[in-house]
Amino acid sequence: MNGFEWMSPGSLEQAARAASATVATAMACRSGTPASDAAVLKAGGMDLLDLMKEGLLSPRRLINLRTLPGLDRIEPAGGGLRIGPNVTLAQLAADERLRTRWSALADSAGGAASPQIRQIATLAGNLLQRPRCWYFRSRAHHCVRKGGETCFAFAGENQYHAIFEHNGCAIVHPSTCATALVALGARLEITDRAGAKRTVSLEEFFLLPQADLQRENRLESGEIVTAIELPAQPASVRSVHLRYAQTESFDRPLAEVAVVLDLAEAVCRKAAIVLGACAPVPHRARAAEAALTGQRIDEALARAAAHAALQDAMPLSGNAYKVPIFTAVVRRAILAALVA
């Protein structure tokens, strides 16, 4: 890991003004040698230190967000919840309000990574972590997402890559919590250097490769995520997040699905179904949502909706196996939401 300056800002404004780049801009380069003059934000550091240890990022300065007060709370707000960016995955998994009303988020956080990592990793950092594509994580492969010329995944080893929306780059979005939060209709509050705030729906925050090949989201340098907002949830809403991994321990999921249903008895008023680990952004399965809306949900309908969710899948040479896995996980998640 390269040497760096360690800054403990006295305020959010100081942190924002000190940040010269996002991690995505600090990593992008023509040559394969990342810039050494960037000042970047650090939360838990799980992804940041990983990139630095691999030599994929060599910032001059880290700006520690962790000691800024007030960013690690989960507070009620307008019937919903306002989650501070520094709230850890362990806090999310244990929060009673989340476990009862927004259980998809609690489940997704509790199932991500290992207990040791969940203790340190923050929600904002989780949403903003860089992709896990093994070519992206290898210094020997200077791919387009890092500023190079090629994507190595299409002709290479792509068993863990995308089956949807892989236009020029086939990453799967790395954040497990994002899958749940998009389904729950979450919004981000983002504060810029001047202290001005904007909010954006998480779904619109993420970017597909055709919009930008070198960053996964719309965060600009000098911007700080200052809250993750969950909208109010009527008591008739049920949500679940299910993951399927190669091992039962802390493996990254092969497939994950978040389902949010607004139910009157078993009749679905409204459905949000989001697939993770399958596309460069959390993937909204609109055909499956439409199949459920206004209908009484039973096993057969859940099965039909699951097939609808996968009908447009475009697997690569090594990942067609993901299609039946996702089909099963979508069906199970719908049925689980029914009784959640």
Add this chain to the structure above:
Amino acid sequence: MLEKTPSDRPDAAQRPEADTVGPHAVPLTLRVNGMTHTLSITPETTLAQALREQLDLTGTKIACDRGACSACTVWLDGAPVCSCMVLALEVGAREVTTIEGLTDREALHPVQAAFIEHDAIQCGFCTPGLIMSCVALLKRTPHPSEHEIRAAISGHLCRCGTYPHVLSAVLAAARTEEA
């Protein structure tokens, strides 16, 4: 809402200044196993490195150095974390507990004794980390189910495959504590 620029805010003058150190070595105070140590480290030093290289607490192992195996597990204020992904500078006033600090005596901790009794050690490289997770579990949940033990050790990789023996050791230690 109209946002004022930071310098217009009345409280701007009272805000603490940013504190920046490094890249050269900086002094640091760490509370480890009940003792306070003053050391000198560069900002990129991880807690695992500081423990092993500066404090000679080599019971904490570094294997993957990426948060992916949990060999380096220590407690921060009683909660297991991977010390290879925590900067020593970030520890602050939190109390660090390592395998060396599990007991204040020469005697083994009951979980350590159970690991020996149940053959839960082969090469032993993953063992200190596993024991830190298992003892933390028993402090929280004195009578864990097998499922709870599996969840507590889910971040640990043991190349020698001691997992089933670890399960029986923890179940046995929980029974002994009861007695």
